[in-house]
Amino acid sequence: MKKIAAILAFSLLAGTAQAAKMELSKTTDGQMMVYLSGDIERGDAKKLASTIESETSSGRKVTTLFLNSPGGYVSEGVMMSNIVRNYKLGTIVMDGDVCASACFIVFAAGELRTAGKKANVGVHHAYDGRTDNVTEDSATATDTMAQVSIRLGVSPEVITKMRETAPDKMAWLSVDDLRGMGVQVWSPENNQDAKASAKDDSGEAFIRMWQKPMPERNKYWTNFVDMASKSPLYAGGYSNNFYKECDKEGRCTKILGYKGRKGPMTIMEYTTRDNKLLARFTCSYTTMEMEDRICQNYDTGHLVREVKTTKGDWKTVETDAPPR
Secondary structure: OHHHHHHHHHHHHHOOOOOOEEEEEEOOOOOEEEEEEOOEOOOHHHHHHHHHHHHHHOOOOEEEEEEEEOOEOHHHHHHHHHHHHHOOOEEEEOOOOEEEOHHHHHHHOOOOEEEEOOOEEEEOOOOHHHOOOOOOOHHHHHHHHHHHHHHOOOOHHHHHHHHHOOOOOOEEOOHHHHHHOOOEEEOHHHOHHHHHOOOOOOOHHHHHHHOOOOOOHHHHHHHHHHHHHOOOOOOOOOOOOOEEEEOOOOEEEEEEEEEOOOOEEEEEEEEEOOOOEEEEEEEEEOOOOOOEEEEEEOOOOOEEEEEEOOOOOEEEEEEEOOOO
16 A cells, blocks of 8 residues: 555656556447546547547447556546436446546546545545646535536535645545445455456456446435434434335435434435425435535435525535436
């Protein structure tokens, strides 16, 4: 780990980096994967877009972006994250590989995000020497990374690490950090398909695991709610069941408050008076005062950021497309 830190410090601060290398590989079912390695330099976003578009024009679909980069220019990372989202690519960081700094926001943009249990994913305060505008300071660059990351569904805990870690240091994310932002953490010992292909370094074992169908949604929701109901509650007035109330129009809201691994959480289920489902949300609070929260639609993945008004109601201040 010290060696990785030394490489990162040199790459981020020395200014002698070369453009990222991008290589294509085909899976057994004909899908294309892009392997990006090295520092993210000016022009790399355009290069990535051109690579994907060239394959698409030839009738070959690019589905996955593998990342092994210590970071680089924030502006290029932001543009790359937009490309990843536009093409709905999955992003993967394999065991032993690094994805840090500006690379992190590219990784976070993945339609589905996967990391090896021994992958090195890190965040820190941006270095102002790696911006396109010499007048842009590190605080501005860091704020850009943070705002993009929030829209991509990154947890408040990781955002805090990003803001508070010095540019010559790195906050390496734990397995819990990764899972908290929806990353599927992979290891050969807990996946039979992967175990059978543990020596396969092409990444296809990751693809097979990543494409496995999720549990049936309603059953998963029920299990999720049941698990949350057993968690210590953080607010008075809640019981171990949903608190339910209906308005005059027959729209009902059921709310369960519980304590997640990282702090206060809320589950909200909106139905009609006859229990026809309208929407389901999970919300995490960005402050312990519970005046600001980020909610994700359980069924669509869409994000919404809300703040509490002086009247105690919630007001939407930002919405975004699905982070994954």
